[in-house]
Amino acid sequence: MPYRWTETSQTERRLELWPHRSLPRRGFAAFILATFTLITIPLYPLLGTFVLWGLLPFLLIAVAGLWWALERSYRDGEILEVLTLDPGHIHLSRTARRAKPLEWEANSYWARAEMHQTGGPVPYYVTLKGNGRTVEIGAFLSEDERRALYGELANALTEVRAHTHPQG
Structure with missing residues (x-):
């Protein structure tokens, strides 16, 4: 409780x-790491090409946005x-x-x-x-x-x- x-x-x-916190801090870190790992899988065939550098910023922005939203949720729940x-x-x-x-x-x-x-x-x-x-x-x-x-x-x-x- x-x-x-x-x-x-x-x-x-x-x-x-x-x-109540359904996602503890350790789970938060694991979730961000797993998301980053899974989101980079489609990039492996693009290693060494210019297309990789075109897509990488958008994928990093997506992971950063997810991190920011979860962190904001933690701060708002500090009651x-x-x-x-x-x-x-x-x-x-x-x-x-x-x-x-x-x-x-x-x-x-x-x-x-x-x-x-x-x-x-x-x-x-x-x-x-x-x-x-x-x-x-x-x-x-x-x-x-x-x-x-x-x-x-x-x-x-x-x-x-x-x-x-x-x-x-």
């Missing part, structure tokens, strides 16, 4: 969420959501590469996790509600991962609520 719960102290829990949960306080921060960090906090006793099966930007949309605001969490996760996250998040809030006294 592209998220992880950690116990930072006896009363505090931390949840980190990030987008990290961090939820800190303790008996008196819940805090969510979201950092993305080309956006300013977003912050939300509330009293953990009054915070609620909600799942919207329909009507959100994605099916089984998970939100947190508290302090007069509703914020999304884990929208980049798959449908099954969002369902699992909602269950774990609701349980964590229930557990922390059992150890909390309500404060305004």
Whole structure:
């Protein structure tokens, strides 16, 4: 799962969420190398001719374009959501590469996790509600991962609520 719960102290829990990467960096390098190798196969009969030098720049531009597009996808996917949960306080921060960090906090006793099966930007949309605001969490996760996250998040809030006294 592209998220992880950690116990930072006896009363505090931390949840980190990030987008899933189906192509790891090693696979990325292997894919570019394999593409370059396969794209040069038609050039072998042209070795020693001027036609090779006419085609080679276009093939290199194609490989460079593929590399650039995949690299851009990696940079755009550099999103990290961090939820800190303790008996008196819940805090969510979201950092993305080309956006300013977003912050939300509330009293953990009054915070609620909600799942919207329909009507959100994605099916089984998970939100947190508290302090007069509703914020999304884990929208980049798959449908099954969002369902699992909602269950774990609701349980964590229930557990922390059992150890909390309500404060305004």
